[in-house]
Amino acid sequence: MAEALDALDRGVEPGRVVLRDAVRALLTELSRRAPGRSVEVRIPPFGAIQCVAGPRHTRGTPPNVVETDPMTWLLLASGRLDWAAAVADGRLRASGVRTDLTEYLPLIGR
Template sequence: MSSPHIKSAVVLAALTALDEGRTPERQVYREAVRTLLTALAERAPGRSVEVRVPPYGAVQCVPGPRHTRGTPPNVVEMTPDTWLALATGRLSWARAVTDGRVQVSGNRADLADHLPL
């Protein structure tokens, strides 16, 4: 957890709320998700995979063929709490996929090499 994004106050506030069994305030949750999605896009620049964390955000990342129209062929989708756990190393990619906490489609939709942030 050395990234400045992961140490940001909003990410820590969201993680603290989740650790206490509470749902973070909507604005805190949104900003934490977006902060970590931005960090992913910076770590794995590209446009071949779309990562979705509804209702708070989505980014395109990972080098490779660029998608321009319609539904992307490589999509990763998960809940905000799953995204925070993956991005901060509290949950492994393999476990999240095995447990069905992450929905993936496409042969490039594997973020294991880019997580945790």
Template structure:
């Protein structure tokens, strides 16, 4: 079964709640998943796995397809960091330098794809 698509209005409402600082956990989850969805739409593929535990993960970027085990190109961060870099509130390089992003593999630098919003 394919993953459920998040409606644009629902995604924008969740991002607005996060921006206002009054988002509950379900709204944070929706915001994270919506931004992952936008990343998948912008850079479809299977060579980089972007993980935002516990809310979601997506495989993106054209290149060698990964099918089993730990992917060779992995990006992982918490929800607050993902929302910040995906919306342009924080620069990718700053988040990486501060240790808030774990990125491994030759394709794991997704800076050129960010920000996704607005």
């Protein structure tokens, strides 16, 4: 994780393996902070989790989906990018009434 954040601080994109590991660690932290199965968070190609308390989804496309790319996820989770800004500029797609994860972010400090 530290290596990925260091790369961000230097203004460069972390290497693929470093980025993958950081994305997975941050998804794990989100699932710890927001346990549940009502929202699916997808960060392709590195991972997806279900989180946030509420009705559990079991078949087909979930009604509450958050999806973004790995770099945007790292920026959001580290507090370097605001949720509303990411949604506004199209880097983050959130559909469903439970998908605003701002109360859980950032997952790590700057």
